[in-house]
Amino acid sequence: MADERKNYVSMEVCDVLESVSFLSVDGKPSPLESTVLPNTEEQQGCVTIEDAQTVILSAPKESSAMKNSERGIGHAVHSFTFSQVFGPETTQSEFFEGSMKDVIKAYINGVNGLVFTYGVTNAGKTFTIQGTPKDLGILPRSLDVIFKHIRGRHYLKMNFKPYLSNDVKKLEDEQAKQEQALKTAILASLKEVSDQMLLKTALVNHLWIFQVIQTILPKNFGYFPPKMVGGDGKPIMHFGANTSVGDFADSTETSAEEEVDITILSHELECRHIMYNQHVLFSNRLEDMKDSYEEKLESKFEMYKEAIKKHAYMCAMEQIEDHYVPIEEFLAEQEKVEDRERKILQLERQLDEQSGRLLALGSLSSDILTTENNMEQDLMDSTLKRANEGLQKQCKEKEELIKSLKFKIQKLNETLLEANEGYRKMAEENSQLKHTIMLKDQEMISLQNWAKRVLELEETVSSLQKELEEQKNNFFAEESKQQKPRRGLLANLKSTVACTASTPLGKGWGKYEEASPYSRKQGLLPHKAKE
Numbered sequence: 001m002a003d004e005r006k007n008y009v010s011m012e013v014c015d016v017l018e019s020v021s022f023l024s025v026d027g028k029p030s031p032l033e034s035t036v037l038p039n040t041e042e043q044q045g046c047v048t049i050e051d052a053q054t055v056i057l058s059a060p061k062e063s064s065a066m067k068n069s070e071r072g073i074g075h076a077v078h079s080f081t082f083s084q085v086f087g088p089e090t091t092q093s094e095f096f097e098g099s100m101k102d103v104i105k106a107y108i109n110g111v112n113g114l115v116f117t118y119g120v121t122n123a124g125k126t127f128t129i130q131g132t133p134k135d136l137g138i139l140p141r142s143l144d145v146i147f148k149h150i151r152g153r154h155y156l157k158m159n160f161k162p163y164l165s166n167d168v169k170k171l172e173d174e175q176a177k178q179e180q181a182l183k184t185a186i187l188a189s190l191k192e193v194s195d196q197m198l199l200k201t202a203l204v205n206h207l208w209i210f211q212v213i214q215t216i217l218p219k220n221f222g223y224f225p226p227k228m229v230g231g232d233g234k235p236i237m238h239f240g241a242n243t244s245v246g247d248f249a250d251s252t253e254t255s256a257e258e259e260v261d262i263t264i265l266s267h268e269l270e271c272r273h274i275m276y277n278q279h280v281l282f283s284n285r286l287e288d289m290k291d292s293y294e295e296k297l298e299s300k301f302e303m304y305k306e307a308i309k310k311h312a313y314m315c316a317m318e319q320i321e322d323h324y325v326p327i328e329e330f331l332a333e334q335e336k337v338e339d340r341e342r343k344i345l346q347l348e349r350q351l352d353e354q355s356g357r358l359l360a361l362g363s364l365s366s367d368i369l370t371t372e373n374n375m376e377q378d379l380m381d382s383t384l385k386r387a388n389e390g391l392q393k394q395c396k397e398k399e400e401l402i403k404s405l406k407f408k409i410q411k412l413n414e415t416l417l418e419a420n421e422g423y424r425k426m427a428e429e430n431s432q433l434k435h436t437i438m439l440k441d442q443e444m445i446s447l448q449n450w451a452k453r454v455l456e457l458e459e460t461v462s463s464l465q466k467e468l469e470e471q472k473n474n475f476f477a478e479e480s481k482q483q484k485p486r487r488g489l490l491a492n493l494k495s496t497v498a499c500t501a502s503t504p505l506g507k508g509w510g511k512y513e514e515a516s517p518y519s520r521k522q523g524l525l526p527h528k529a530k531e
């Protein structure tokens with residue numbers, strides 16, 4: 001089974017595989033192989049998984065590709081490289097581990113990813129994505145991982161609303177309340193409708209039960225079986241399950257004396273009549289109810305139509321606020337678009353010219369074999385493909401350039417910010433230094449003042465010392481003058497005695513001693529006062 005599965009891939013798929021290098025899920029068992037795919041002996045071995053990255057496709061023996069290759073045109077064997085090839089024995093769990101886990105991990109870290117399946121009908125796309133309840137596919141497994149990851153961190157509020165095709169809007173509390181009220185009203189109306197439906201169903205069932213009873217009852221009247229009784233009181237015929245119309249005796253054959261007792265028949269008819277009346281009654285009631293509910297539904301529908309209209313109007317007004325574009329901007333954008341369209345047209349024309357040239361080349365060699373035409377077609381395709389690739393390459397280069405420029409601009413911005421920061425710090429330091437210098441200047445001025453004062457004081461001190469010296473000298477000079485007149489011994493004694501007689505002994509000296517510092521003090525005082 002596994003080997004059979006490797007056998008066939010349509011050639012259209014080959015073309016796609018050639019240009020797309022992607023995860024390939026190969027060989028999932030599928031009914032395709034037994035129903036659609038050819039499974040002849042020569043087509044066995046068309047698809048071979050060489051290794052975990054390579055698949056080899058060999059053209060079937062009778063295919064045109066094989067015949068062409070035998071003529072030297074094209075190849076019968078193609079090798080395709082994929083990032084990973086999963087073999088037929090791969091389980092859902094292994095496939096999830098090998099293909100999806102990294103994508104999911106990246107998604108959890110904020111990186112978007114795209115996973116899609118591609119293949120012919122019945123190839124197993126739904127099986128791979130969805131799986132079965134017992135053997136889950138990659139989608140439920142991925143959701144499981146994501147929800148396990150965000151467990152306990154769910155956003156519990158109900159205030160996000162889908163907006164446009166792929167956006168959401170966060171609602172204010174008031175808006176959320178309005179939405180909730182609208183939802184409750186719609187659900188209530190739905191409930192009412194479903195209740196009505198239930199009631200209708202019940203009534204219909206009731207009616208059906210009636211009909212069933214109506215059909216079954218005559219058979220169940222075991223205690224009162226319907227029968228025809230003859231004039232002698234003996235039954236002439238029994239009604240039973242096997243009784244048919246042909247079993248009834250012809251009325252013309254009934255004699256006048258043999259009066260048929262039709263009591264039972266009339267009873268049955270009465271029953272049927274009552275049932276019929278009830279049936280009609282129920283039908284009428286149903287009709288009435290139907291009409292009234294239809295009216296109610298109509299009015300409800302009108303009401304919701306109005307509400308929805310209002311809501312849509314409000315949404316539109318909000319959107320106008322969000323998406324209002326001034327006419328000038330719109331016109332400018334339109335011009336840009338037209339410009340681009342013109343360029344695209346030019347490019348298309350160039351492409352047409354190129355392909356026209358190639359076609360012209362093709363028509364010139366119309367006598368060459370069809371196979372050669374095919375080759376030219378291939379050549380043209382490959383030229384176009386190369387041109388396309390070249391354009392794509394250029395686009396990629398430009399994108400790279402834009403990216404690098406953006407990166408540089410970002411770097412420059414960062415450097416500018418750093419420089420600004422540095423400059424700010426320097427300016428702060430500078431102002432601090434200025435402040436310090438100002439303080440030092442003030443200190444210097446006060447020190448200079450002090451120095452001047454000290455000099456003045458020194459001068460004062462020196463002048464005082466000079467004065468002191470002078471006064472000392474004067475004093476000593478006066479003292480020496482007073483001691484000079486030396487008369488005779490007798491005369492001195494006289495004068496001494498005279499002094500002692502006029503002043504108590506020692507007082508004069510004391511006075512003198514006291515006077516001397518006093519006089520000195522007097523000499524100094526004016527200086528102190530000056531200070």
Ligand SMILES: Nc1ncnc2c1ncn2[C@@H]1O[C@H](COP(=O)(O)OP(=O)(O)OP(=O)(O)O)[C@@H](O)[C@H]1O
Pocket residue numbers: 027028029030031032119120121122123124125126127128
């Ligand atoms: N690996 C598998 N193991 C068992 N059964 C498989 C496997 N792959 C596919 N099948 C079965 O093959 C059938 C077709 O598969 P599926 O519906 O997944 O194909 P598909 O590619 O989605 O088809 P379509 O394109 O028509 O929707 C299903 O019955 C599915 O159960």
